Amino acid sequence: MNSKKIKTTTPEARKKIILNFLKDNESVTVQEIVNDCNASEITIRRDLAELEEKGLLIRTHGGAIRNTAAENLFTFNSKMNQNKENKEYICKIASRFIEDNDIIFIDCGSTLSFLSKFISKKESLTVITNSLPIISELINFSNIKLIIIGGEVVNERKAVYGHSAERTIGQYHANKAFIGADGISLAKGLTSYDEKEASITLKMAENADEVFLLCDSTKIEKNSFVTFAPYSILNCVITDNDLDLKYISKYQKNNVSLIHE
Amino acid sequence: MNSKKIKTTTPEARKKIILNFLKDNESVTVQEIVNDCNASEITIRRDLAELEEKGLLIRTHGGAIRNTAAENLFTFNSKMNQNKENKEYICKIASRFIEDNDIIFIDCGSTLSFLSKFISKKESLTVITNSLPIISELINFSNIKLIIIGGEVVNERKAVYGHSAERTIGQYHANKAFIGADGISLAKGLTSYDEKEASITLKMAENADEVFLLCDSTKIEKNSFVTFAPYSILNCVITDNDLDLKYISKYQKNNVSLIHE
DNA sequence: TCACTTACGAACAAATTTAATCATTAATTT
DNA sequence: AAATTAATGATTAAATTTGTTCGTAAGTGA
Incomplete structure (x- = not known):
């Protein structure tokens, strides 16, 4: 030996x-x-x-x-792990609204990227996205038809942006859109830090029957830099358990359901 | 014992x-x-x-x-390492034809995916591709403007295909296209195993000023299943050192330069 | 600036890991 | 039990990785 x-x-x-x-x-x-x-x-x-x-x-x-x-490569790092539990929680709720054979838009962003975890189990699904992390998570699942939106790849956000991307979205129509935002308020509607990102998000919302906003509770009734859509485009806001409950009825009066459990 | x-x-x-x-x-x-x-x-x-x-x-x-x-996720595994040296060799030669500020198409395929290794050093470049491995290799380099072609993501090939993809390519025009094929002959032109792949390749070639075919020497004067383009769309075939030299003059007579060193 | 120290990379040689081949052993089928 | 198949190990040559030496380049302080 x-x-x-x-x-x-x-x-x-x-x-x-x-x-x-x-x-x-x-x-x-x-x-x-x-x-x-x-x-x-x-x-x-x-x-x-x-x-x-x-x-x-x-x-x-x-x-x-x-x-x-x-x-x-295709994962957010610091931002990804901030508030990870809340983000997962939100996505788990969101996944309840996804049914077999749905065609869905998924926006990019650190919150939304957890959604792929919960939807890989659906029987049949078409996912249209500009997010590379989402693509990377779903590419192996044969039950999901994956469509990537073309355009310029932006490294910092691991996603696809630009005029070409916005134009492409118009070619598709989905049942449901799952989008993100940096702020939402009844006064200003949906707001974002980034104009490019806002345009993509808006296009997705415009081309879907139902629109779900996924954002943590700290963003409710907060405004960010770019106003890009009125709250009326939303059917539903999905957020976490730290939500101040007084908002629920206020939003309901404006025909937006605020879901946190 | x-x-x-x-x-x-x-x-x-x-x-x-x-x-x-x-x-x-x-x-x-x-x-x-x-x-x-x-x-x-x-x-x-x-x-x-x-x-x-x-x-x-x-x-x-x-x-x-x-x-x-x-x-x-975005790298080939088994096929990638077959004939690795020859593929790298071919791509190294190909990279000599890429100049700063070029706008180039890069086709998908295991041979082409080695090209990214050699072009990350160029000063400024726009790369348009449907290949996810290429995207994943180049996304970190700020000197390269990366454009992904939108469409349906096909897991087996780690690339984007479909009508939408083909249509998108027409929106772009490049100086140079670096394409692959499963066979080339003076009689039949460019041939491929796969129809979807062939369509994308053809579109790239049609929308570029110069077209370079990258393929190993075993594919020279061989025919595959789908004929998708005449050899006349090519400016140049780049192959490896095992090339049978008798082909060089034959191809030259048909205005295609066959490069192997 | 100069001397001084440290870091660097090329080239070579040594060590390690690998794939290919073949022979052996174990397991399974007939 | 014989035949067939699958799994394993030994041996070799090839490929890859590693470390040493040494001349060069880069940073540091007076």
Whole structure:
């Protein structure tokens, strides 16, 4: 029996360690990685060179810094995990409104990206979206017909935007649209931080029979920068349990049902 | 040796051990599994190959890493590594024809997906594609304007197809198109196994000033199922070094340059 | 600026991992 | 029990990864 020394890292595992480290830290030195990975400097430098090649970090003298644009290919990172439970909760409620054979729009955004988790079990569904995380989650399910909206890919949002995208949406019609917003109020309607995003969201709403707004309770009766639609386009707002209950009747009077459980 | 060796693991039990280990750890080495399972390296490697085939993990040199959905969704696996060197070689040559500020179409297919490796260094570029692996490789690079063609997402090919996609391509015009095919001959022109794929390829070629066909030498003077374009739409065929040189002059006489180095 | 230190990468050589082939063993079917 | 099939391991050559050396480049402080 020849006892072999057991290596605990492979090249790819090292790279994962490096990238994971950079998720928590702004920068890393070659020495730090050498210690963590039990490999020589030159090996680490070669790893860093490869990772830079792929755009996953930026090399510096003595180490590397995070490439803020990259972090994780098709998942949001920090924003994604903020309020994760609430977002999942909201999406779970939303999934109750999805029926077999529905054709649905799914907007992009960190809240909406949890929706894919709950809809992969439906028997048959057509999903039209501009969100790459959604595509990536649903692509393996043969029961879902997936349609991606074409246009310019925006890295920061992992989604497709632009005139071409907006025009494309008009070619489709869906039963239901599941959209996001940065604020909603009876006074100003739906508002957003970003104009591009607002245009896409509006187009989806316009081309669907029923419109569901998914947003956490902190956004209710709050206004953001760009006003892009009146609240009347909505059939339903789905939010979390922290909702101030006084809003429910107010919204009901304006024909919008506010659902939180 | 007179003591009977007692087997403690079956193939399925080993695989369970491997997968369970990867639930708790980011990565695993072949040696670690060998120790845990009392099997030889080759057996473990065969296990890992099977598990990778099923998409349950990702093999690396020396072991395997966990398969988190988003990381490999948009990459081909088995077909990708067939003939890898030739495909890279072809793409490297092709990249010489790409200049700064070009607007280029990139077709989908395992050969073409290596092209992204070589074009991320260009200063400024617009890439229009229906290939999700290409999108996933280029999304991090701010020097590249990325446009995805909308339509139905086909999991098997990790790409976008359909009438809507074909129509969309007509909205764009590119300097150069880099396309693939399953066969090319002077008699039949460009041929493909798949009709949907052929239509997309043809549209790209029609909407570009220059057309480059990237295909390995085994496809030269071979015919496949669907004839979709005459060879005259091509400006250039880029192939590998195993090319039979007699074809070069023949193709040149028909105004197609056949490049292999 | 200069000297000084540290980091870097190319080239080579060593070590490790891998795939391919073949022979052996175990399990299953006939 | 014989034949067939599946699983395993040993051996080899090839491919990949790694570390060492050494000359060059980059940052640092006086």
